[in-house]
Amino acid sequence: MVAFLIGCDLGTTATKTGLFDTEGNTLAIARESSNIIYGRDGSVTQDPQEMLLSVVRTVREVVEKSGVNPRDILAIAIDGQMAGIMGVDARGEAATPYDSWLDVRSAPYAEEMKKAEDLIIKRSGMGPSINHGPKILWWKHEHPEVYRRIAKFTVPACWVAQKLAGLQGDETYIDYTYIHFSCFADLERKTWDEEILGLFDIEKEKMPRILAPWETVGTLRAEWAEAMGLPSGIPIVAGCGDQAANTLGAGVVKPGIAFDIAGTASCFAVFVDRFVPDVQYKTLLFPRSVLEGYYYPMAYINGGGMDVEWARNELFRELVHNPDAFARINEEVEKRVVPPSGIVFLPHLRGRNCPTQPYLRGVFAGFSWDHTREHLFLAILEGIAFEYAFYLKVLRELMPEIHFSEVRVIGGGAKSAFWNRLKASILGIPYVTLNREEFSIWGSAMVAGFGVGVFANLEEKAFSSVAKVSVFEPDEGLHRQYREFLPFYLETMEKMNEVMTRFRSLIR
Known part of the structure; x- marks a missing residue:
C-alpha cells in the first residue's frame, strides 16, 4: 500500500x-x-x-x-x-x-x-x-x-x-x-x-x-x-x-544514548528509563519522552552556537563571508595548537540557564602572551564541552547505574569532525553523526504514523530509521588530561558568578 x-x-x-x-x-x-x-x-x-x-x-x-x-x-x-x-x-x-x-x-x-x-x-x-x-x-x-x-x-x-x-x-x-x-x-x-x-x-x-x-x-x-x-x-x-x-527522529530511544543538538543553543540530553528530578543542582530539566515510561533529562547553553559565530566574526574577520569559514578555522587550529588549549572559557555570554545564573558572562581564564586566536577558538569549543561534562556529572550522581553508550549529534556543529572528536575526548563517550538532516519533522511524522496504526512499534521504527555515518572515538590520553580541567572550569564559573552577581549593575 x-x-x-x-x-x-x-x-x-x-x-x-x-x-x-x-x-x-x-x-x-x-x-x-x-x-x-x-x-x-x-x-x-x-x-x-x-x-x-x-x-x-x-x-x-x-x-x-x-x-x-x-x-x-x-x-x-x-x-x-x-x-x-x-x-x-x-x-x-x-x-x-x-x-x-x-x-x-x-x-x-x-x-x-x-x-x-x-x-x-x-x-x-x-x-x-x-x-x-x-x-x-x-x-x-x-x-x-x-x-x-x-x-x-x-x-x-x-x-x-x-x-x-x-x-x-x-x-x-x-x-x-x-x-x-x-x-x-x-x-x-x-x-x-x-x-x-x-x-x-x-x-x-x-x-x-x-x-x-x-x-x-x-x-x-x-x-x-x-x-x-x-x-x-x-x-x-x-x-x-x-x-x-528531535530525539525520536534521531533514534534516541535506548537508555544510555545521549543527544547533542549543536545549533544556536547547545543542548545535551540522555535517554533514560526512570524519573529522578534534579533537586540538588537544579540544572537538569526532566522531560517525558514520546515513548511511554521514558525521559530525556537535558540542559542547554543558551547561545552556545552563537559563541562560535562570535569567535569567527571577531577573531577571524577575514573569513566572515567565506562559506567554508569554520572548516578553515578548524584546519588552522589543528595546525597550530596541541589540545588542551590551557585556557578555560565560560560559554555563557548572556547568562547561564542551567542552573539559572542570569548575571554570569563569558570569561577566558588562564590565557597569556603565548596564546593565539587559535587557542582562544579551541577554548570556546572546549568550554561548551566542559559544560556538557558538568551535565554528565550531575546525571551520574542522580543515576549512578547508567552507562552512556554514544552521543548522537545533530545541528550545524555536527558537520565539524574536529569538534566531534574533541567533545568525544572531553566526555569520554563516542560521538556519532547520522544520515538524516530533518529530525523533528520526521519525529512528528512517526508520531502521526503510530497514531493511526502504520507502525506497530514506535521505538523500533525510530531506532531503525536512521543510520550512523561516522563514529568519533575518544582519545583516552586526551580524556585523562581534560578530566583535570573540569574542576578548573567549575571553580572558575562559581567564583566568576559570585563576582558578576555582586557587580551586576556594571554588566552590559
Missing part, C-alpha cells in the same frame, strides 16, 4: 513541514519564516493565527511539490516550541498572543514561584523559569480581564492541531511531553498537581486535558483541507514538543 505522513515543526524562527513515505524517505520539505513581534514593553510574541496559516501554507506546498495523491496521506502531527504559552477562549479561538519563551516579562513571577522550587522540581521535573507557570501568573495578575476570558492555556502546536480539527475551548489539550514546563504538573502521573496549583491560586479548570502524543484529536475540517490541498477527514494526531520530536 502506498502511504504518506506529514510532520510539521512550529519553530521559533520558522515553520517547517515535511512529507514522508512510511520508510522515512523525505519527499518534500517547505519552510516559512516566523514573524516574531518585539514590543516596546519587552514583550516577544507571535500571532497564533499567523502560526496556524504558516502550517496550512507549508502543508499545501509539500503536497504540491511531492506530487503524491493527497488521498494517500494518512495522518498529520505537529511539534512545536515548548516553553511559551497562549490562552484559548471558550470557542477554541486564541484569547492571547503566543507568549514566547523569549519573552521575559514573567521573570518576577518566576522568582515568586521559587518559594516552592524544590516541590515543583520534585513533581514537575524542573524549576520555575521563563516558562508556563510564571507566564500564567503574569496573565492572572497583570491582565486579569484577559485571564478571565481564557478557558484553557496551551502551546501553539496543540492549538493549531485543535483548530485544524475544529475543537472547542473545553476540548483544548496539551500532550505530556510539554508539561514539565508548566510548573503545575505531576509528571509521573501525567496529571495537574492540585497542591501546586493551590499554592499559586490557579484554577485547575484553566489547565488543558493531557494526552499522549499519538492520540488522534480529530480529523481535518473541510475548510482547512481545501486550503491545504487535502481531502477532509485526515486524522490529526496530538503531536509533541520539538525536542521530543
Whole structure:
C-alpha cells in the first residue's frame, strides 16, 4: 500500500513541514519564516493565527511539490516550541498572543514561584523559569480581564492541531511531553498537581486535558483541507514538543544514548528509563519522552552556537563571508595548537540557564602572551564541552547505574569532525553523526504514523530509521588530561558568578 505522513515543526524562527513515505524517505520539505513581534514593553510574541496559516501554507506546498495523491496521506502531527504559552477562549479561538519563551516579562513571577522550587522540581521535573507557570501568573495578575476570558492555556502546536480539527475551548489539550514546563504538573502521573496549583491560586479548570502524543484529536475540517490541498477527514494526531520530536527522529530511544543538538543553543540530553528530578543542582530539566515510561533529562547553553559565530566574526574577520569559514578555522587550529588549549572559557555570554545564573558572562581564564586566536577558538569549543561534562556529572550522581553508550549529534556543529572528536575526548563517550538532516519533522511524522496504526512499534521504527555515518572515538590520553580541567572550569564559573552577581549593575 502506498502511504504518506506529514510532520510539521512550529519553530521559533520558522515553520517547517515535511512529507514522508512510511520508510522515512523525505519527499518534500517547505519552510516559512516566523514573524516574531518585539514590543516596546519587552514583550516577544507571535500571532497564533499567523502560526496556524504558516502550517496550512507549508502543508499545501509539500503536497504540491511531492506530487503524491493527497488521498494517500494518512495522518498529520505537529511539534512545536515548548516553553511559551497562549490562552484559548471558550470557542477554541486564541484569547492571547503566543507568549514566547523569549519573552521575559514573567521573570518576577518566576522568582515568586521559587518559594516552592524544590516541590515543583520534585513533581514537575524542573524549576520555575521563563516558562508556563510564571507566564500564567503574569496573565492572572497583570491582565486579569484577559485571564478571565481564557478557558484553557496551551502551546501553539496543540492549538493549531485543535483548530485544524475544529475543537472547542473545553476540548483544548496539551500532550505530556510539554508539561514539565508548566510548573503545575505531576509528571509521573501525567496529571495537574492540585497542591501546586493551590499554592499559586490557579484554577485547575484553566489547565488543558493531557494526552499522549499519538492520540488522534480529530480529523481535518473541510475548510482547512481545501486550503491545504487535502481531502477532509485526515486524522490529526496530538503531536509533541520539538525536542521530543528531535530525539525520536534521531533514534534516541535506548537508555544510555545521549543527544547533542549543536545549533544556536547547545543542548545535551540522555535517554533514560526512570524519573529522578534534579533537586540538588537544579540544572537538569526532566522531560517525558514520546515513548511511554521514558525521559530525556537535558540542559542547554543558551547561545552556545552563537559563541562560535562570535569567535569567527571577531577573531577571524577575514573569513566572515567565506562559506567554508569554520572548516578553515578548524584546519588552522589543528595546525597550530596541541589540545588542551590551557585556557578555560565560560560559554555563557548572556547568562547561564542551567542552573539559572542570569548575571554570569563569558570569561577566558588562564590565557597569556603565548596564546593565539587559535587557542582562544579551541577554548570556546572546549568550554561548551566542559559544560556538557558538568551535565554528565550531575546525571551520574542522580543515576549512578547508567552507562552512556554514544552521543548522537545533530545541528550545524555536527558537520565539524574536529569538534566531534574533541567533545568525544572531553566526555569520554563516542560521538556519532547520522544520515538524516530533518529530525523533528520526521519525529512528528512517526508520531502521526503510530497514531493511526502504520507502525506497530514506535521505538523500533525510530531506532531503525536512521543510520550512523561516522563514529568519533575518544582519545583516552586526551580524556585523562581534560578530566583535570573540569574542576578548573567549575571553580572558575562559581567564583566568576559570585563576582558578576555582586557587580551586576556594571554588566552590559
